[in-house]
Amino acid sequence: MSRGANPVSLRRRPSRTVPATIAAVCVTAVGVSLAWAGIARLVDGAWPSFVGWTHRHVGDLTWGSTAAIALAIVLALVGLVLLVSALAPGRPNAYVIDDSDLSSDKVGSTEFVMTRKAVAKLATAHAHQVSGVDSVSATVTGRAVRLTVSSPSAQRDELAQSVTTAVREALDAVRLTPTPTVTATVRTTQP
Secondary structure: OEOOOOOOOOOOOOOOHHHHHHHHHHHHHHHHHHHHHHHHHHHHOOOOHHHHHHHHHHHOOOOOOHHHHHHHHHHHHHHHHHHHHHHOOOOOOEEEEOOOOOOOOOOOOEOEEEEHHHHHHHHHHHHHOOOOOOEEEEEEOOOEEEEEEEEOOOOHHHHHHHHHHHHHHHHHHHOEEOOOEEEEEEEEOOO
């Protein structure tokens, strides 16, 4: 990936679909209920029962009542949570591979990245090479690699240390930025 005139980072942040979906569902529900109430008013000549019930109860509230204040606080908090979750960037989907020692005589520099899924596969492959490991699953976040190892061995601490060392050496050889921390949890299985 060239970093020339218009660089585009390969390390993308995910779209904020959860807050957008929640807001879209809420707005759609309000719109559908209002449209249904309007159509029912045109067809029957009267508002649906839920409109009358809502109108009566809301009409009895005053601005300073406890229910009105509580409702306003709840709505403000929900809006604030949706706004912050929509604006806060998501976790990057990849680690950058440090290429600073590569030759600098290239016509432009290149960015190399490794997705979290690829890091998990690399970690799992190197953990499987450790003696005594039956199965491994890896979870990779923006700063950590967590391994769950199954083994018939009762020496869980030694095996966890061996797996952690093997995976850390493999990830150090790739030179990921930022360097993830590696932890391993060993579960003993019955042979």
